[in-house]
Amino acid sequence: MDRSVVSHVRDVRSLSLDRPSIVVIGKFDGMHIGHCGIFAEGVRRRARLQEQPDVADALLVAITFDPLPTVYFNPDGGLKMLSSPEERVLLARQQGADHCVVQTFDRHTAELTAEGFVALLVQHLRMTELVIGEDFALGRNRTGTPGTLRELGRTLGFDVTTVPDVRRDGAVVRSGTIRDLLQRGDVERTAQHLGRSPFVAGIVVEGVKLARKLGFPTANLQPIPDRLYPKTGVYATRSWVPHPVRAYSSVTNIGYRPTFDGTEFRVESHLLDFPPEGEDGNLYEQQIAVEFVSRLRDETRFADVEELCRQVQRDIDAARTRLAGTAPAPEQAVLLRDLIRYLNR
Missing domain, CATH: 2.40.30.30 (Riboflavin kinase-like)
Incomplete structure (x- = not known):
């Protein structure tokens, strides 16, 4: 098989891209239709960036975490995963990602401020735009909300796009909802x-x-x-x-x-x-x-x-x-x- 479909790095600092990128970040556990909407917007933004006369080969970079931050901060909480890191990489590639980062979530990552983390993305990924969900937050104490990230973008030179939530059965599609459906055995609604x-x-x-x-x-x-x-x-x-x-x-x-x-x-x-x-x-x-x-x-x-x-x-x-x-x-x-x-x- 083509090994590129599962290739990834474990730290964003392992990359040094030579062309601009659109970055999508999330837990992406299970890669549900809400996550797919974030990737679809990232693909659209990449295409728009590539239309610029001086940009021929913009990239879409997907970043997720292992362990998930929820598990790192509460290791005894009993949270069960919907997908392995390798499965998330395969799913991200299928959604159009050119590069995948499965960022090791350890003490060093947990202590990064929002500004410190996005500065790494600008430095190592040449990030020009960040695409995230509406309820997204990153950085120590989750201070990197969409509003804060937009302020940082004006300083560091990147745009921020938020993607609206997707709803099914009158509720927002979330990994937690999918866990509930699976635990009830409702695999049809899970699908x-x-x-x-x-x-x-x-x-x-x-x-x-x-x-x-x-x-x-x-x-x-x-x-x-x-x-x-x-x-x-x-x-x-x-x-x-x-x-x-x-x-x-x-x-x-x-x-x-x-x-x-x-x-x-x-x-x-x-x-x-x-x-x-x-x-x-x-x-x-x-x-x-x-x-x-x-x-x-x-x-x-x-x-x-x-x-x-x-x-x-x-x-x-x-x-x-x-x-x-x-x-x-x-x-x-x-x-x-x-x-x-x-x-x-």
């Missing part, structure tokens, strides 16, 4: 806020093979501790596998396997019509992604294994019906192909 189906990626690990013994082998994803997963239950999904990268309709169970008195959190995906004829279907130690399309039911304790198997077959039939005639959006397909190739590089 409306994200502009694509939610997904999780992870390495396939060996389980106790209970599902295989019952005739429904699963790929068991190793859960990531700080990742937010949809509410426990059963979902119609698409599972993306490597070598070559392909998507399969699937049924994914998230939860604890109550029928077997399970206590360990599991993400288990049963791929339909897999493996293809002539392939062994061994996915152990490989990274796959699971795209959540529709919730089928709650996780349930069944009276016996026979009842469980009958329900699993009904889940498979329901998933085939829900997924029939559907396909991931082209942008989603490109994103997940690039992600799977990157994770299995």
